[in-house]
Amino acid sequence: MSASTSGGPTRAVVVDDSRFMRTLIRTLLEDGDVDVVAEASNGREAISVVGEHRPDVVTMDIEMPEMNGLDAVEGIMNECPTPVLMLSAHAEADADVTFEALDRGAVDFVTKPGGEVTSGMPRVKRELVEKIQSAAAVDLDATRGRSRPPTADTNRRTTPDTAPSASSKTDLPEEGSTIIIGASTGGPNVVERVLASLPVDAGLRVVVVQHMPKGFTKRFAERLDARCAYDVREAEDGERIAPGQIRIAPGGSHLLVTADRAGRLALELSDDEPLHGVKPAIDLTMASAAEVVESPLAGVLLTGMGRDGVEGMSRIDRAGGHTVAQNEETSAIFGMPKRAIEAGCVDTVAPDGRITDETLRGITT
Incomplete structure (x- = not known):
């Protein structure tokens, strides 16, 4: 059962302008032992209903009359801060709006139930309920009030003002050092801040596994590319990854790091079954990198449940790599980092603003 902070079932408010969709979401959530305490048909009504019922979590549609989901998220965060889970269509056009919702304070998103409901009801219900549980567990104090990093000049070189303190010209990691970053709920904005602060002169190879549905990771990569001085793209099967490149694991595929006979790193997509209920899985990418990467290697584990x-x-720790986990105070959900710390495989625990410094420090030669 999904539990609220008060010890009872998780209490949710469902916001959507479609009566059919509100009824469907209510049914799915209540079948998963989530207590739907109220509904709203537009953003303005949502702000009022959330203030009245004080739920643990809100599911929020994007396109609605009177006030859309973006403005409603901002209003809720200003008047009655509550974790908001966005319901986004599969369309690529919705991806940009969804990321804007995350910027305004939403904690996560899930693709809105559609035509697959009748054929895949158990899967749809499980995904929605799991996302609700994860969103309800978010520590808003750890996520609010953080500014987005400035858009990067992709031609810039690092300067004392832009480079992390650990990465002065004499202390840069060896060119071609590899970093594997894993994140889940609350991760996109943290990933953005970490990547935007990587020094160009380091010539790093970076692979990011962010739990995210298929259809959104390409837009996520494009968004990061506009805010980072590295070349950021969604990973493609069989491509080599070179210094100065960042690749994002595609939603719906596992991503493996491989090496050819010359020791050059390449990326391989796998259609294996989900691991830990997710695809891509961070474990598979990190474990594969630990097997083949011979240059300095670091693993970074950010906010997320599970x-x-x-x-x-x-695996990275046993292979002699450096491992960094986000601390509890800045994690939206201190789940994955906490378990890694408890497993004794983390070298450094750091707030999100120090992740880059501590990662570079561990792979500096």
Whole structure:
């Protein structure tokens, strides 16, 4: 059963302008032991209903009359801060709006139930309820009030003002050092801040596994590319990854790091079954990197619920790599990092603003 902070079932408010969709979501949630305490048909009504009922979590549609979901998220965060889970359509056009909702304070998103409901009801219900549980567990104090990093000039070189303190010209990691970053709920904005602060002169190879549905990771990569001085793209099967490149694991595929006979790193997509209920799985990417990467290697595990990444961090640690976990105070959900720390495979625990420094420090030669 999904539990609220008061010890009872998780209490949710469902916001959607479609009566059919509100009824469907209510049914799915109540079948998963989530208590739907109220509904709203537009953003303005949502702000009022959330203030009245004080739920643990809100499911929020994007396109609604009178006030859309973006403005409603902002209003809720200003008047009655509550974790908001966005319901986004599969369409790529919705991806940009969804990321904007995360910027305004939403904690996560899930694809809105559609035509697959009749054929895949158990899967749809499980995904929605799990996302509700995860969103309800978010520590808003750890996520609010953080500014987005400035858009990066992709031609810039690092300067004393832009480079992390650990990465002065004489202390840069060896070119071609590899970093594997794993994140889940609350991760996109943290990933953005970490990548935006990587020094260009380091020539790093970075692989990011962010739990995210298929259809959104390409837009996530494009968004990061506009805010980072590295070349950021969604990973493709069989491509080599070179210094100065960041690749994002595609939603719906596992991503493995491999090496050819010359020792050059490449990326391989796998259609294996989900691991820990997720695809891509952080564990698989980290474990594969630990097997083949011979240059300095670091694993970074950020905010998220569950234990994905724990085994991967252990593999990197055993292979002699450096491991960094986000601390509790700045994690939206201190689940994955906590389990890795408890497993004894983390070298450094750091707040999100120090993740880059501590990662670079561990792979500096």
